[in-house]
Amino acid sequence: MAKSKRKEKSVELANQILENYQPKTVEDMQNALKDIFGPMFEAMLKGEMDNHLGYESNDKNEKETDNRRNGYGKKILKTSAGEVDVKVPRDRDGSFDPQLIPKRKKDVSAIENKVISMYARGMSQRDISSTIEEIYGFSVSHEMISDITDHVLPELEEWQTRPLSNCYAFVFVDCMFTTIRNQYESKKYAVYTILGYTMEGKKEILGLWLNETESKxxxxxxxxxxxxxxxxxxxxxxxDGVSGLEEGARAIFPQVIVQRCIVHLIRNSIKYVPSKDYKAFTQALRKVYSAPSLKACQNSFESFKQQWTAYPGAIDVWERNFEHVEQLFDYGSAIRKIMYTTNAVESIHSSFRKVTKKGAFPNENALLKVLYLRIKELETKWEGGRIQNWAMVRNQLLLHEELKDRVLRYLE
Structure with a gap:
């Protein structure tokens, strides 16, 4: 069926529902859908019976066959809109085995979970509707898909306001940008994400926030x-290097140790380096931030500056931020390996982009729904796991004089 025809039929059906039921509330609409689901299932079951017998009801060939229709049985189905009474056609020899609603099956609400699962994987409403039609033989309107996925909004709100752990050993912050249609124009929105590592070495996304810009x-x-x-x-x-973020974090958590992402500094500095020198430049840099000790780091940095004097802009990036490189060596290697980059949260954003690349979202809720569903998938993947080498990280935290008392306080 052509897209325009499907749209016309969807609008026609919606108008008929509004005209016949005149719903005033969401509950009224749910009751209307229950009334529609019953006849819809019955019509599809009759179609299955026609196919099983090889002729339609009241066909003249009916008398020429041994097996014929034999009335109806009653069944109460559980759907996403509530319980629905359905008449299931029967045949005389009992060989009819419906595929839409198999024998002894009473719960058909799984379609709702399938819609949510497809939405979580970034499928557009158009693609979801086409997939449902291909699998089940009937179309689902964009409005119905939106209603189904809206069921996660109360859960999302509860997740956004849930109590958090009293301490996080490591926190990673970052923004990504995506597009939301605001009436007749599209705007870029910043998605703020915070990833935390608990004292037990578990990953936890603390929340999602939207704003038109990224700001301190x-x-x-x-x-x-x-x-x-x-x-x-x-x-x-x-x-990363958002201006004022460091001061803002310390205003709320005075004892926090703020670390500039080394990977971001590399990206900023190679803007001043010709592509032919990228590899040699980054290899020289690696000797600086991966040095075995602070002294070795400082010596490597002096050699680095002498080697790359042709690119003063790149050198300047590191001179202005070298305190963040030196700070790494205040801590053990296991801690340094975690704190030196925001790659952990950027990996989450990479996962988000896979489900937001379909285009602009109609509103903030539509975007938050798909991101939250993605987070649930990530949390399932992380369940039972722990950050690699976490036992060594905890030992190194306890060995650091300035952190020891704070660590013990939250380990008890």
Whole structure:
């Protein structure tokens, strides 16, 4: 069926529902859908029976066959809109085995879970509707898909306001941008994500926030919010170079150790380096931030500056931020390996982009729904796992004099 025809039929059906039922509330609409589901299932079951017998009801060939229709049996189905009474056609020899609603099956609400699963994987409403039609033989309107996926909104709101752990050993913050249609224009929105590592070495996404821009004021609001949700202390915060973010974080969590992402510094510095020298330049840099000790790091940096004097812009990026490189060597190698980059949260954003690449979202809720469903998939993947080498990380945290008392407080 052509897209325009399907759309016309969907609009026609919607108008008929509104005209006949005149729903005033969501509950009224659910009751209307229940009334529609019954006849819809019955019509599809009759079609299956026609196919099973080889002729339609009241066909003249009916008398020429041994097996014929034999009335109806009653069945109560559980659907996403509630329980629905359905008449299931029977045949005389009992060989009819319906595929839409198999014998002894009473719960057909699984289609709702399938719609949510497809939505979580970034499928557009058009693709979901086409897939359902291909599998089940009937179309699902964009409005119905939206209604089904809206069922996760209360769960999303509860997740966004849930109490958090009182301490996170490591926190990673980052923004990504996606598009939301605002009436007749499309705008880029910043998606703020915070990933935390608990004292037990578990990954946890603390929340999602949307804003039209990335700013230190929004980050401060977010830090204030997570503190209100129970976070008392953060040991390390890894971030990119957003101006004012470091001061904003310390205003809420005074003892936090803020670490500039080394990978971001590399990206910023190679903007001043011709592509032919990328490989040699980054290899020289690696000797600096991966040095075995602070002294070796400082010596490597001096050699690095002498080697690459032809690119003063690149050198300047590192000179202005070298304190963040030196800071790494205040801690053991297991801690350094975690805190030096925001790659952990950027990996989450990479996963988000797979389900947001379909285009602009009609509103904030539509975007948050798909991101939240993606998070649920990630949390299932992380369940039962722990950050690699976490036992060594905890030992190195306890060996650090400035952190020891704070670590013991939250390990008890």
């Amino acid at each position: 004021h929004k980050w401060m609001q977010i830090f204030d919010e997570i503190k209100a949700r129970g976070v008392e202390d953060i040991f390390f915060l890894s971030m």
